[in-house]
Amino acid sequence: MFNYETIKKIMFKFEPETAHHIASYGLKMLPHCRIINNMMVERNFIDNNVLTQKVFNTTFHNPIGLGAGFDKNAQMIESMQAMGFGYTEIGTMTPKAQAGNDKPRLFRYPEHEAVQNAMGFNNEGSYEVIKNLSKVYPYSIPIGASIGKNKLTPENETLDDYEKLIVGFKDICDYLVVNISSPNTPNLRDLQNEEFIKSIFGLAKKITDTPILLKIAPDMENETAITLCQTAVESGADGIVATNTTQDYSLLPNPQNFGGISGKVMSDKSYDIFKAIGRELHDKTTLISVGGISDASDVYRRIKAGATLVQIYSAFIYQGPSMCKNINEELIELIKADGYDNISQAIGSDFK
Ligand SMILES: Cc1cc2nc3c(=O)[nH]c(=O)nc-3n(C[C@H](O)[C@H](O)[C@H](O)COP(=O)(O)O)c2cc1C
Numbered sequence: 001m002f003n004y005e006t007i008k009k010i011m012f013k014f015e016p017e018t019a020h021h022i023a024s025y026g027l028k029m030l031p032h033c034r035i036i037n038n039m040m041v042e043r044n045f046i047d048n049n050v051l052t053q054k055v056f057n058t059t060f061h062n063p064i065g066l067g068a069g070f071d072k073n074a075q076m077i078e079s080m081q082a083m084g085f086g087y088t089e090i091g092t093m094t095p096k097a098q099a100g101n102d103k104p105r106l107f108r109y110p111e112h113e114a115v116q117n118a119m120g121f122n123n124e125g126s127y128e129v130i131k132n133l134s135k136v137y138p139y140s141i142p143i144g145a146s147i148g149k150n151k152l153t154p155e156n157e158t159l160d161d162y163e164k165l166i167v168g169f170k171d172i173c174d175y176l177v178v179n180i181s182s183p184n185t186p187n188l189r190d191l192q193n194e195e196f197i198k199s200i201f202g203l204a205k206k207i208t209d210t211p212i213l214l215k216i217a218p219d220m221e222n223e224t225a226i227t228l229c230q231t232a233v234e235s236g237a238d239g240i241v242a243t244n245t246t247q248d249y250s251l252l253p254n255p256q257n258f259g260g261i262s263g264k265v266m267s268d269k270s271y272d273i274f275k276a277i278g279r280e281l282h283d284k285t286t287l288i289s290v291g292g293i294s295d296a297s298d299v300y301r302r303i304k305a306g307a308t309l310v311q312i313y314s315a316f317i318y319q320g321p322s323m324c325k326n327i328n329e330e331l332i333e334l335i336k337a338d339g340y341d342n343i344s345q346a347i348g349s350d351f352k
Contacts, residue, residue, distance in 0.1 A: 004320030016106040016115075024076060031078040044084035044321055046328035050335055051086070053344050055286060055308055056211040056238070058142045058174045062086035062328045063343060064299065067290050067313030068146035068177065068215070072123045074132040081141050084324025089311060090133065091146030092179045095164045097125030098150055101184060105259065108317070109252055113294060114266075115314045116252070117245065118259030120184040121148050126168045137172045145173035146215070151185050158191065162200055163207070170208040178204075178237075181217035181244035183260040189217055194231045201235035211238035211286075218243035218269050218291060222276035229277050239286035241311070242277055243270045246291075263314035267292030271301065275350070278306025282348035294319070296330035306348040 011019045030037050051062040065087040066080055074090040100122025107116040123129065137143060147165035149158050162178060169176060178200055180191035197214065204212045214232040216225060229240045245260025246269055252261060270291025278287055286309070289302035294315035302310050316323055331343075340346050 004322065008318075008320065012108065012110065015104070016108050017103065020106065024071075027076040027079040027083075030082060037079065037082050040082035040321065044325045045081050046084065046325060046332075048328070048332055050332045050341065051328060051343050053308070053342070056142070056175050060086050060142055060309060062324070063303070063307075063309045063331075064324050064327060065089055065144070065288070065309055065311040066316065067311040068092055068144075068179065069117075069119065070313055070316070072121075074129050074136070077133075077136045077139055077143060083316070083321050084328065085141065086324075087142040087144065087174075087309070089144035089146055089177065090129070090173075091123070091177075092121050092148040092182065093123050093126050093129045093145070093165065093169075094121050094148055094150040095126050095153075095161050096150050097128065098122065098152075107256055107259075109255075109263070109265075110318070112252060112263065112265050113315065113318045114252060114261060114263035115317065116256055116259050116261050118184045118256070120151065121182065126165055130168050130172065133169070133172045138174075142174040144175045144177055144213075145169040146177040146179050148179040148182065148185065149188065155187070158196075159199060159203060163203060166204050166207050166212070170210045173210065175211040175213060175238070176204075176208075177213045177215050177241055179215045179244070181215050183217070183219075183245060183247050189219075192216060192220070192228055194228065197228060197231050197237075198235045201232055201237050205236035213237060213239040213241050213286070213288070215241035215244055218246045218266065218273050219248060220273075222273055225273050225277055226280050229281055233281060233285045237285070239288060239308075240277060240281065241288040241290060242274045243291045246270070262291070263318075264292050264294050267294070267298055271298075271305070274302060274307070275305040278348060279351055282306030282351060296327045296334060299327055299331055300334045300346070303343065303346050304348070304350045306351070308344075308347055
């Protein structure tokens with residue numbers, strides 16, 4: 001329909017955050033051009049029995065979701081089906097609007113298909129996002145809502161921030177994600193401890209039956225990650241999203257010394273910790289794998305390591321609107337080649 005390589009050349013001449021605003025504007029406008037939108041859904045959205053599964057009481061037509069952080073304010077949900085995504089995760093939202101960290105805070109590394117960001121939960125705040133989301137939900141693809149604390153919320157009020165967000169979003173999304181793994185909010189990752197995880201999921205379960213998941217960072221020992229995820233599941237979490245961006249700056253030759261790295265260079269790091277978690281938990285909860293995924297074989301290895309669903313952010317910047325279609329088509333072949341009729345039969349097959 002159009003050549004993404006040409007568009008990318010133009011977009012990459014802009015500073016990354018400006019390019020994101022331009023792309024966001026286009027994606028917000030797309031649903032208003034019904035004919036083009038529908039043509040793109042027809043072309044990019046793979047709806048095939050092999051990939052369709054029921055998760056969290058809702059139908060996922062394909063397992064590739066948009067990773068949190070791209071659509072922070074729930075303004076692009078309707079165009080994500082046209083981009084081929086099987087579901088989308090909005091946010092991370094905080095109770096109050098906040099501007100995020102100083103700019104520049106978003107960097108591309110095209111030769112490594114990597115991104116580095118220190119956005120810091122820039123978002124319009126829960127009031128505005130709830131308004132946006134309420135107009136769209138329920139939608140033809142499932143919607144996850146990622147929640148986080150405000151930067152200026154004192155430590156002893158952290159749980160209150162999450163409580164407000166759970167109450168605000170519980171009825172207007174298909175699942176919630178507790179984000180305590182962003183490297184860009186001071187001390188947020190310190191919440192990745194058993195005590196906080198027990199408190200937050202204990203609290204959430206009293207408030208809602210909406211599935212609620214924990215998103216973790218990749219920068220810890222596998223054993224620590226397993227313990228934290230087991231604690232979350234025992235405390236009522238309905239799943240794990242692994243992983244957020246990494247602070248392993250050795251992955252790029254000339255990185256910034258702040259923020260989190262994402263994209264192809266973190267694939268093995270994210271996979272290794274995911275597989276360790278998958279080994280212990282794939283038959284006990286729903287696992288979503290994210291971090292550096294850029295092709296069907298990487299999606300498939302995550303599925304075999306226990307992922308029910310996956311997410312992609314950075315590769316979408318580099319591959320554009322045909323990414324999901326290409327990956328899903330190849331994924332169907334990989335699943336069939338192993339003799340399975342449906343993706344669900346392949347989940348965790350590494351451990352059987
Ligand atoms: C610019 C940018 C902003 C992000 N913002 C968020 C966020 O708000 N919440 C979150 O949970 N993850 C956020 N992420 C992390 C992604 O959701 C994902 O976990 C990470 O980028 C690894 O996946 P990828 O290699 O496919 O990009 C962000 C990533 C990028 C690149």
